[in-house]
Amino acid sequence: MRPRTAELICAGSELLSFKSNSYVPLFAARLRGLGFRLSGEHTAPDDRDAIAALAAGALKSSDLVIICGGLGPTFDDLTRQGAAKALGRRRTVSAAARRKLQDRYGSAGPLPPNLSNQCVIVEGAELVDNDNGSAFGEVLTAGGKMLVLLPGPENEWVPMFDKKLEERIRGFFRTRAGTMRTERLKLAGLWEPQAEKALEPVMRRFPGTDCTILAGPYTAEFSFTVREKTPDEAAARLRSMRTACRKALGACIYGSGEETLAGALGALLLRKRRTLALAESCTGGAAADAITEIPGSSEYFLGGITAYSNEAKLKLLGVPSRIIETHGAVSGECAAAMAEGAERAFGSDYAAAVTGIAGPGGGTAEKPVGLVYFAVSGRGMRTRVFRRNFRHSRSYVKRCSVNFILDTLRKIIQ
Amino acid sequence: MRPRTAELICAGSELLSFKSNSYVPLFAARLRGLGFRLSGEHTAPDDRDAIAALAAGALKSSDLVIICGGLGPTFDDLTRQGAAKALGRRRTVSAAARRKLQDRYGSAGPLPPNLSNQCVIVEGAELVDNDNGSAFGEVLTAGGKMLVLLPGPENEWVPMFDKKLEERIRGFFRTRAGTMRTERLKLAGLWEPQAEKALEPVMRRFPGTDCTILAGPYTAEFSFTVREKTPDEAAARLRSMRTACRKALGACIYGSGEETLAGALGALLLRKRRTLALAESCTGGAAADAITEIPGSSEYFLGGITAYSNEAKLKLLGVPSRIIETHGAVSGECAAAMAEGAERAFGSDYAAAVTGIAGPGGGTAEKPVGLVYFAVSGRGMRTRVFRRNFRHSRSYVKRCSVNFILDTLRKIIQ
Numbered sequence: 001m002r003p004r005t006a007e008l009i010c011a012g013s014e015l016l017s018f019k020s021n022s023y024v025p026l027f028a029a030r031l032r033g034l035g036f037r038l039s040g041e042h043t044a045p046d047d048r049d050a051i052a053a054l055a056a057g058a059l060k061s062s063d064l065v066i067i068c069g070g071l072g073p074t075f076d077d078l079t080r081q082g083a084a085k086a087l088g089r090r091r092t093v094s095a096a097a098r099r100k101l102q103d104r105y106g107s108a109g110p111l112p113p114n115l116s117n118q119c120v121i122v123e124g125a126e127l128v129d130n131d132n133g134s135a136f137g138e139v140l141t142a143g144g145k146m147l148v149l150l151p152g153p154e155n156e157w158v159p160m161f162d163k164k165l166e167e168r169i170r171g172f173f174r175t176r177a178g179t180m181r182t183e184r185l186k187l188a189g190l191w192e193p194q195a196e197k198a199l200e201p202v203m204r205r206f207p208g209t210d211c212t213i214l215a216g217p218y219t220a221e222f223s224f225t226v227r228e229k230t231p232d233e234a235a236a237r238l239r240s241m242r243t244a245c246r247k248a249l250g251a252c253i254y255g256s257g258e259e260t261l262a263g264a265l266g267a268l269l270l271r272k273r274r275t276l277a278l279a280e281s282c283t284g285g286a287a288a289d290a291i292t293e294i295p296g297s298s299e300y301f302l303g304g305i306t307a308y309s310n311e312a313k314l315k316l317l318g319v320p321s322r323i324i325e326t327h328g329a330v331s332g333e334c335a336a337a338m339a340e341g342a343e344r345a346f347g348s349d350y351a352a353a354v355t356g357i358a359g360p361g362g363g364t365a366e367k368p369v370g371l372v373y374f375a376v377s378g379r380g381m382r383t384r385v386f387r388r389n390f391r392h393s394r395s396y397v398k399r400c401s402v403n404f405i406l407d408t409l410r411k412i413i414q
Numbered sequence: 415m416r417p418r419t420a421e422l423i424c425a426g427s428e429l430l431s432f433k434s435n436s437y438v439p440l441f442a443a444r445l446r447g448l449g450f451r452l453s454g455e456h457t458a459p460d461d462r463d464a465i466a467a468l469a470a471g472a473l474k475s476s477d478l479v480i481i482c483g484g485l486g487p488t489f490d491d492l493t494r495q496g497a498a499k500a501l502g503r504r505r506t507v508s509a510a511a512r513r514k515l516q517d518r519y520g521s522a523g524p525l526p527p528n529l530s531n532q533c534v535i536v537e538g539a540e541l542v543d544n545d546n547g548s549a550f551g552e553v554l555t556a557g558g559k560m561l562v563l564l565p566g567p568e569n570e571w572v573p574m575f576d577k578k579l580e581e582r583i584r585g586f587f588r589t590r591a592g593t594m595r596t597e598r599l600k601l602a603g604l605w606e607p608q609a610e611k612a613l614e615p616v617m618r619r620f621p622g623t624d625c626t627i628l629a630g631p632y633t634a635e636f637s638f639t640v641r642e643k644t645p646d647e648a649a650a651r652l653r654s655m656r657t658a659c660r661k662a663l664g665a666c667i668y669g670s671g672e673e674t675l676a677g678a679l680g681a682l683l684l685r686k687r688r689t690l691a692l693a694e695s696c697t698g699g700a701a702a703d704a705i706t707e708i709p710g711s712s713e714y715f716l717g718g719i720t721a722y723s724n725e726a727k728l729k730l731l732g733v734p735s736r737i738i739e740t741h742g743a744v745s746g747e748c749a750a751a752m753a754e755g756a757e758r759a760f761g762s763d764y765a766a767a768v769t770g771i772a773g774p775g776g777g778t779a780e781k782p783v784g785l786v787y788f789a790v791s792g793r794g795m796r797t798r799v800f801r802r803n804f805r806h807s808r809s810y811v812k813r814c815s816v817n818f819i820l821d822t823l824r825k826i827i828q
Contacts, residue, residue, distance in 0.1 A: 016452045017442050018626040018637070022434045024457065029432070038430045040464065041457040043438065050454065057471075184432060193528045196488045212427045212460065213488055215567070223431065278699075278720075284706025285692075285699030288720045292698025295774050295808055303722040305730070306692075306702045312717040312760055316730070346726055360709050393546050394709055396569050 003180055003227050004173060005039040006031045007058035011070035011079050012152060013045040023068060023154070030161055032225070034169055035180050036064060037210075044082075046070060051082025059086065059145050064169065069152030071135035073114035079149055080122055080138070087142060089123040097127060097136055104134075122149075128164050132156045139168055146172055181234045184223040185245055186255045186264075188407035195220040195249070202244045209241065217399035218390070219261070219407075222249075251411055261406040262290040262297075268413055269300035269350075276409070277346035278304030279317050279338035281329065281355040282372060287402045302346040307338065317341030330355050330367050332385040335375035343377050350378040350413060352405050358397045372401045376412050384412065417594065417641075418587060419453040420445045421472035425484035425493050426566060427459040437482060437568070439628070444575055446624070446639050448583055449594040450478060458496075460484060465496025473500065473559050478583065483566030485549035487528035493563055494536055494552070501556055503537040511541060511550055518548075536563075542578050546570045553582055560586055595648045598637040599659055600669045602821035609634040609663070616658045623655065631813035632804070633675070633821075636663075665825060675820040676704040676711075682827055683714035683764075690823070691760035692718030693731050693752035695743065695769040696786060701816045716760040721752065731755030744769050744781050746799040749789035757791050764792040764827060766819050772811045786815045790826050798826065 008027050015021050021043060028038045039062060044050045051067065058065040070079030084091050097119040101111060111119070118134050121127065128137030128150075135151040137160050148165065150157040187195055192215035199222060203211050210225040224241055228234040246253060254264045269276055278288050288304040291297055307313040310329055314321055319337040327333040338353035356372025363369035370391045377383040386408060390400040422441050429435050435457060442452045453476060458464045465481065472479040484493030498505050511533040515525055525533070532548050535541065542551030542564070549565040551574050562579065564571040601609055606629035613636060617625050624639040638655055642648035660667060668678045683690055692702050702718040705711055719730050724743055727733040733751040741747040752767035770786025777783035784805045791797040800822060804814040 016438065016455060017446075018439050018628050020434065020436045020439055024429065025432050025434055028430055032431075039459060040468075041430060043455040045453060054454075182431065193487055196528075200489075210427065212431070212490060214426075214428050214433070215486065221428075223428065225431075280699070280702075282706075283703075284711075284715075285694070285702030285718055285720065286706075288694075288699030288722075289697075289703045289812075292696075292700075292720075292722065292772075292812070293809055297698075298722050301698075301722050303726040303730070304699055304720040306699065306706075306718040306720070308702075308706065308712055308715050308717040309760075316717070316719070316759060345730060346723075358706075393569055393573075395707055396546065398703075398707070 003035055003037045004063040005061070006036040006064040006066065007039060007062040008041045009051065009054050009058060009065065009067045010041065010043045011046065011051055011067055011082075012043075013076070015043045015069075016045055026154075026158065027066065027068070030166070031064075032180050032182060034166065035173075037180070037225075046076040046078055048078040048081040048085060051079055052085035055083055055086035055147060059147060063144075063173065064146045064148070066148045066150060068150045068157055071137075071149060071151045073117045073134065080120065083138070083140065083147060083149055084122045087122065087140060087147065091120050092123050094119050094121045094125075094127065097121060100127075100129070100136075101134065125149075126168075128160050130156050130160055132159065137165065139165070141172065180225060180227045181238050182223060182225040183238055183242060184221055184257055185242075185249075185253050186259055186261075187220040187222060187249060187252045188254050188261055188403055189218070189411070190220060190252050191215070191218065192220045195222060195252075198248045199245065202241070202248050205244060206237070206241050209237075216403070217396055218403045254407065254410060260290075260293070261403055261410070263294050265406050265410045265413075266291065266294045266297055266300060268410060270296075272413065274349040274413065275300050275302050275346075277302045277342040277348035277351045279342035279351065279353040280304055280306045281308060281313070281338070281353075282358040283354045283398050283401050283405075284308060286398050287352070287354060287405055290402050290406065302348045305342060305345065313338060316345065318344065328367070330357055330371060330373060332373050332375070332387060335373040336377070336383045336385050339375040339377040339383060350376065350409065352376045352409055354401050354405055356397070356401060358394045360394060370397050372397065372404075374401070374405050374408060376409060378412075381412075417449050417451045418477040419475070420450040420478040420480065421453060421476040422455045423465065423468050423472060423479065423481045424455065424457045425460065425465055425481055425496070426457075427490070429457045429483075430459050440568075440572065441480065441482070443596065443598070443637065444580070445478075446594070447596040448580060449587075460490040460492055462492040462495040462499060465493055466499035469497055469500035469561060473561060477558075477587065478560050478562070480562045480564060482564045482571060485551075485563060485565045487531045487548065494534065497552070497554065497561060497563055498536045501536065501554060501561065505534050506537050508533050508535045508541065511535060514543070514550075515548060539563075540582070542574050544570050544574055546573065551579065553579070555586060594639060594641045595652050596637060596639040597652055597656060598635055598671055599656070599663075599667050600673055600675075601634045601636060601663060601666045602668050602675055602817055603632070603825075604634065604666050605629070605632065606634045609636060609666075612662045613659065616655070616662050619658060620651070620655050623651075630817070631810055632817045668821065668824060674704075674707070675817055675824070677708050679820050679824045679827075680705065680708045680711055680714060682824060684710075686827065688763040688827065689714050689716050689760075691716045691756040691762035691765045693756035693765065693767040694718055694720045695722060695727070695752070695767075696772040697768045697812050697815050697819075698722065700812050701766070701768060701819055704816050704820065716762045719756060719759065727752060730759065732758065742781070744771055744785060744787060746787045746789070746801060749787040750791070750797045750799050753789035753791040753797060764790065764823065766790045766823055768815050768819050770811070770815060772808045774808060784811050786811065786818075788815070788819050788822060790823060792826075795826075
């Protein structure tokens with residue numbers, strides 16, 4: 001089944017200047033639920049002609065076009081004007097809109113001029129009520145296509161979409177729920193090209209599935225969207241795709257959706273009733289920061305020592321000075337001693353350590369920038385040491401190292 | 415003076431599904447600095463024809479078109495193909511690209527297939543080197559217009575734009591430096607509305623200046639763009655605007671441009687030859703992480719202890735148990751003892767501590783979620799304690815607290 005397509009136009013000069021647009025995923029998820037694929041997003045300045053041109057273009061290629069923003073009462077809100085131009089219609093005063101605003105703002109006399117503007121709608125528009133603001137939404141249909149105008153503030157358009165618009169879209173396009181489903185698998189301990197190599201046969205086995213691989217710092221994300229006639233068929237296909245991915249990627253899959261590595265590790269520690277401590281050098285506290293992003297992490301995370309100087313490694317983690325003299329602070333031996341030192345200092349069940357050269361300075365031929373050693377120690381286990389070389393910028397070496405140690409802990413503890 | 419216009423195309427199906435696009439303001443600011451107005455942004459799926467159609471359309475209406483993303487080595491990276499189609503050009507193997515990748519990844523034999531893909535560029539493209547990844551940028555010119563391809567990851571395209579692309583754009587369009595100039599003042603220790611209130615009279619005194627206030631976690635950024643006929647006039651206007659801002663905001667301005675709070679604090683410690691240690695509870699290592707993002711921070715940062723449990727506060731930081739019994743771990747007394755404990759443990763000149771309730775759980779009527787205590791101690795100074803209430807999400811409370819303690823250290827040490 002080819003899904004219908006939708007395009008989103010976000011109107012507002014601030015979105016082309018200083019303000020990030022966080023709406024696209026919110027619209028995408030809603031549209032997916034209605035059986036639409038979001039095939040494009042455009043950001044327009046507060047300019048009638050720009051909005052009109054984008055709307056006219058989008059209506060040619062897509063079934064549903066939503067313009068979000070630019071419905072306010074001020075001079076720079078020009079979405080209604082742009083929509084009218086795109087459809088070749090006039091704007092007209094809506095008696096229903098006037099009545100509703102008068103009811104709401106409770107005055108018998110004429111509306112103040114800025115509210116009056118809100119009653120001038122595109123000819124033929126169906127109003128969508130707004131419980132949280134003065135701007136009505138508008139639904140316009142022409143030639144089997146639908147153009148929707150929604151106000152910009154999230155607390156206005158989200159309830160309008162969910163409570164009022166969704167049903168109208170379903171009714172107009174006669175779409176059934178459940179025909180399109182997306183899953184996001186979160187992967188760690190590999191690079192994007194490795195994920196691709198492992199997933200290529202899976203993708204070949206499931207033609208017609210939309211697949212995306214997204215790279216992260218020594219992590220990746222694989223998302224796939226299936227389209228089927230019935231919700232049951234979509235769920236079944238999602239299930240077999242998921243099984244195939246698990247076979248191809250094994251332990252590299254740590255979760256799905258919004259799950260994070262720190263969250264997966266935390267859930268594991270909580271379930272096993274085990275505690276964790278850290279000793280960090282080159283990651284400088286970033287691993288502890290990631291772990292403590294998870295609400296309730298104080299249940300299992302006792303703390304960490306960022307030993308950025310050799311003295312701190314000796315004094316606070318009890319690393320023997322002969323290890324630093326013989327092997328250097330960036331060595332497997334030092335990482336092991338740091339992990340064991342953190343375990344002792346915090347009295348935790350497990351401890352992990354990271355020491356490396358984040359750069360840009362400090363590298364040598366033998367120990368280049370990006371070389372990082374890791375260790376995991378724990379009660380009743382032999383301390384394990386790992387070595388990786390992340391050839392990247394300082395910040396990226398830190399992020400890769402954090403993800404590697406969280407993932408390694410997860411794999412050892414589980 | 416009418417500025418030239420630019421359009422941005424962000425390529426990546428994930429941007430039309432689950433991932434927010436945070437790049438537009440970053441591009442907008444850079445383009446403004448070069449004398450361009452960002453007149454539109456489009457998000458395209460990983461689809462050659464969609465990218466080609468958007469690029470062709472944008473090249474008709476704008477002087478400069480940038481496509482960001484979709485240059486990776488995997489099957490779903492189709493930006494080069496789309497750009498080639500938009501310009502009606504073929505793609506060709508670049509010997510220079512191959513040589514550079516071979517130098518970087520140090521192998522005499524043939525490149526692995528995924529890296530090989532990175533050498534197939536659009537005919538006539540000038541390469542833009544990428545220090546943090548395998549995807550080259552490409553600069554394509556035709557009929558007085560410029561089409562630029564940049565890789566998607568921020569740690570790749572930002573340095574490529576700033577170090578390499580900016581000059582080529584200036585050169586091609588012969589934009590004169592100085593006719594349009596932007597300054598970004600970085601502010602800390604206040605919220606956006608406070609910055610706005612302080613800056614309003616300044617903005618009124620300088621009409622015709624493009625001003626933007628951007629909110630951050632207990633920080634803000636004020637950027638202003640002046641347009642003058644000559645570089646001298648622009649520089650003079652920038653200077654008087656800057657002076658007016660300094661009068662209005664005083665010590666809240668910690669830097670400009672790409673400077674960070676951690677960078678400003680680091681420069682200060684380096685200049686004064688002083689060392690710093692940290693004791694963190696609710697920030698969980700995030701302050702140490704921020705400090706160690708700065709290259710060379712090991713010169714002045716000795717380390718930190720993340721004491722997430724009371725035991726760690728007692729044992730590793732030497733906080734007297736009666737303080738925790740009498741005042742609790744979230745108290746000014748505990749913060750002071752933690753700072754002094756970190757100073758002793760690391761033997762640093764200064765130490766700072768953070769303890770609070772990041773939430774979402776753990777709050778009480780007396781000590782609500784968001785309440786955070788801070789302390790700064792140092793040789794020869796009385797330990798100082800601060801209290802703030804950041805009513806936000808867990809992660810935002812952490813970010814606000816990190817910025818507050820870095821800013822407070824900066825103000826005390828300077």
